[in-house]
Amino acid sequence: MRRRHLLQALGTSALGVHSASAMAAPGAQDVRFLLVFLRGGYDCTSLLVPTASSYYYETRPNIAIARPGQDGGALPLTPDWGLHPVLADSMLPLYQQRQLAFVPFAGTDDLSRSHFDTQDSMELGQPVGGRRDYRSGFLNRLVSELNPRTGNTPATAALQPMAFTSTLPLVLRGAVDVPNTLLSAAAGRSGVDARQAQLIESMYRGTPLATPVAEGFATREEVARTMQGEMEAASRNALSTKGFEGTARRMAKLMQTRYQIGFVDVGGWDTHVGQGAATGALANRFEELGRGLAGFADEMGPAWKHTVVVVVSEFGRTFRENGNRGTDHGHGTVFWVLGGGVGGGRIVGEQQALTATTLFQNRDYPVLNDYRAVLGELFARLYGLNAAAVARVFPGTKGADLRLV
Incomplete structure (x- = not known):
């Protein structure tokens, strides 16, 4: 099952970018990008179910999602993977229409297993182990690359970012002024x-x-x-007007006309106790999130074909269930990539079989697909950024050849 996708430099000739400057590519004004951050470290193993792994069923006697065809079973995606059944009406149709892809074994090299430290690390997008600059988040650096400057002063943003949050998140802090607003009821x-x-x-x-x-x-x-x-x-x-679906539809209305880059975070994913399986607390959260993302896609209308949504979390959770029928802080996770122009209907990136001998530190998904490389390639393809521009957004990183768009 091991399939390697080697990291490679995002050369300007391969991307069709010949200018040394990193300016927005033609048509970048039409592109919409939304980053959804699931705070709390969601259990990706219940979302994208490793149905081919007998070890999964051995280590989760109470919270495993059954194999396809069984009562409450996973929705079959590939011979190796299935999808949580509550997403049958929201995410499965997008996957079948090739507008949704999943990237398992994804995440960061941060090993703190601390919600706050790992969230900060991801939002900053800076090399792990180096000095952190809390004034510079990676989405703000992306906006700086896409918008023209006058000397050292950022000009009025040609591509407008927005944080759909009560306070400005780290990921959008930096040289470009970014508004924020919470779209609650x-x-x-x-x-x-x-x-x-x-x-x-x-x-x-x-x-x-x-x-x-x-x-x-x-x-x-x-x-x-x-x-x-x-x-x-x-x-x-x-x-x-209740739940994430209402918020997502309101975000879509604003991103249709004014804001090209958006960020929203969704909490409640720390499931140490009573996680549930096909039904229960986590299933309810998946259902609401799925309905919200499907509502966002619907509300975007024709603009959906130029829209990309990426769903991330700071880390995954332990492969085994704990004594409280929940899961604890893990490492690798699964990213979702949605959009009308996404090369979906696939499980992409470097992968490996899930057995007793392949888990990271004998407990977690390993990280085989670095989030900075995954997003770096995505930004390069969406906006025509050259290798130098990608390295300014994510210092020390090259793009991963996943061809998600």
Whole structure:
């Protein structure tokens, strides 16, 4: 089952990029990229089920997903892999339409198994073991590469990023100013009315903060208008305002027209106790996440063909179940890559059989596909970045030849 995809340099001739500068490729304005971060380290072994591994069923007597064809069994994808059954109506159709691929054995070299340390490490995208610069996240560096500069000062962003979060995440901190807003059901209600907003703007008029303050209120008003339209539709039972699906559809409305690069995080994946199998706590989270991602795809409409969504988590979980019918902090995980132009319907990247002798430290998925290499190649293909530009986004990294787009 071992299939190696050797890392290779992203040469400019292979990518069709001949300029030394890393500018947005033609058509980059049409590309939409959304990064979904599952905080808590989700159990990827219940999502992408290694149905060919007898060791999986030996080590998970209570929480294993049954083989295809059995009651509550996995949905068959390949002879080696199956999909959690609650995703039959949301993710399976995208996989069958070749708009969804999975990258197992993915992740980072960070071995701390700490949620916070590993999340920070991934969002920064800097080499593990080196000095961390908490002012520079990899998505912000990507935006810097894609947008023109005047001297050392970033110009007004040609490609607009947005964090759909209550605070600005590390991944979008850096030289480019990035707005953030939480698209919850209450996000359309502001604690500052129009009169107060005018007063605040007047306080900063004539100062260096005048433009950022004005842009911040303009962004707030745009989001409020979008939310109001969605809530009016929901009153006619057109859209749900609860759960991730409502949030995902609101994100899609904003990314259709204004924001080309987005980030959202979803919590609740730390399943030490009572994880469940085909049903239960984790299954419920998968179902809601799947419906949300499918809703995002639907809401994007024709723009979906130029959209890529990548779902990541800081790490996976232990291959064996624990004494509480849950799983503990692991290492390797599974990434999801969705989009209308994605080369999906595949399980991609370097893989290996899952047996008693192949687990990392006798407990976890090994990391065979470094997340920086996976995303580096994806950004190169989406935006026409050359090898030098990829190395600025992810220092010390070359792209992986997965051809996801």
